[in-house]
Amino acid sequence: DSGVTQTPKHLITATGQRVTLRCSPRSGDLSVYWYQQSLDQGLQFLIQYYNGEERAKGNILERFSAQQFPDLHSELNLSSLELGDSALYFCASSPPQGGNEQYFGPGTRLTVT
Amino acid sequence: AQKITQTQPGMFVQEKEAVTLDCTYDTSDPSYGLFWYKQPSSGEMIFLIYQGSYDQQNATEGRYSLNFQKARKSANLVISASQLGDSAMYFCAMREGGGGNKLTFGTGTQLKVEL
Numbered sequence: 001d002s003g004v005t006q007t008p009k010h011l012i013t014a015t016g017q018r019v020t021l022r023c024s025p026r027s028g029d030l031s032v033y034w035y036q037q038s039l040d041q042g043l044q045f046l047i048q049y050y051n052g053e054e055r056a057k058g059n060i061l062e063r064f065s066a067q068q069f070p071d072l073h074s075e076l077n078l079s080s081l082e083l084g085d086s087a088l089y090f091c092a093s094s095p096p097q098g099g100n101e102q103y104f105g106p107g108t109r110l111t112v113t
Numbered sequence: 114a115q116k117i118t119q120t121q122p123g124m125f126v127q128e129k130e131a132v133t134l135d136c137t138y139d140t141s142d143p144s145y146g147l148f149w150y151k152q153p154s155s156g157e158m159i160f161l162i163y164q165g166s167y168d169q170q171n172a173t174e175g176r177y178s179l180n181f182q183k184a185r186k187s188a189n190l191v192i193s194a195s196q197l198g199d200s201a202m203y204f205c206a207m208r209e210g211g212g213g214n215k216l217t218f219g220t221g222t223q224l225k226v227e228l
Contacts, residue, residue, distance in 0.1 A: 002157075031214060043204065043218035056215050088156060094214060100146055100165065102216060104158035 003027065004105035006091050012111045018079040021108045025072055025093030031055070032074040033094070033102060034066055038087035049074055081112045116140065117207050117219035124224050126195045133180070134190040134222045136205030144210030147188040149179065152202040152221070161203075164188055195226045 003026035013019055025032050034046040045058035049068035060066075063081075068074040078085060088109050092102040118137045126132040138147065149161040164172045164179045172179040180189040192199055202223050206216040 002160075033215065035216075042220050043206075045215040045217070048215055058215060090158060092158075100148075100163040101160050102148075102214070103160060104150070106157050109156070 002103040002105060004091060004093050004103050006089075006105035006108050008108060009106065010109050010111075012113060013081060014113055015081055015083060017081050017112075018077065019081065019110065021076040021078070021089050021091075021110075023074045023076070023091030023093075023105055025074070025091075026103055028095065029093035029103075030072065030096040031094045032068055032072070033092040034060075034074070034076050035090040035092065035104075036087045037090065037107075038084075040084075041087075043090075046076070078110070083112050086110055086112045116217045117205050119205055119219035119222050121222045122220070124222055126192075126224065126226055128197060128226055128228055129194055131191060131193045132195055132224065134192070134203050134205075134224065136188045136190065136219060138186050138188060138205075138207050140186075140207065140209055142209045146208040147179070147181070148206040148208070148216060149177070149188075149190045150204045150206060150218075151199075152204060154201070158204075162190065192224075197226050197228070200224060200226045 005024045007022045030051045033048045037043045046060040048056040066076045088107045090107045091105045094102045145166045147164045151159045162174045162177045164181045176193045178191045202221045204221045205219040
């Protein structure tokens with residue numbers, strides 16, 4: 001158990017819908033990262049937050065947005081869902097002193113039908 | 114250009130044997146870090162080992178060691194005394210100094226440990 005929690009574990013929804021994925025980092029970690037793992041794109045970095053502020057942005061679609069709250073949990077919002085958004089979405093966290101490890105949560109498997 | 118290349122889509126190894134999973138990387142940043150993660154069929158990503166670009170010694174963590182050859186830009190993972198539980202997908206990843214802490218992943222190597 002990495003200490004990073006993600007809910008829900010599985011999500012099935014229809015095209016055009018909107019969903020919210022939630023992540024709680026390890027205790028004491030200030031950084032949260034979101035990654036998408038799909039069959040065609042592999043593992044891709046989406047976005048990073050550090051202590052509530054956006055720190056880095058990757059290949060995140062405009063239909064997707066994220067935020068980190070004062071209690072450090074983070075939410076990834078996916079809207080106008082398409083079939084191609086079906087993927088495993090991971091959240092990871094890392095220690096505040098720039099520690100080398102990124103600890104991944106168990107992931108949320110999103111299926112868009 | 115691919116920043117992380119894993120050329121072995123699949124590997125087989127016999128139980129108790131050692132296996133090397135290849136990873137090459139491409140960066141012009143002098144400060145970077147290299148990671149290996151294991152993803153079993155259950156889906157979670159498990160951190161295995163880390164090597165910094167300025168580290169003099171090759172990293173080791175139990176049965177895992179990282180064969181870091183900086184001039185060749187390679188960071189191969191060596192698993193000694195393979196166990197059935199090592200069967201999984203293995204990903205090499207890189208963090209570049211100027212790119213925040215985001216990780217760039219390779220395409221992975223599926224390892225199967227056989228009796």
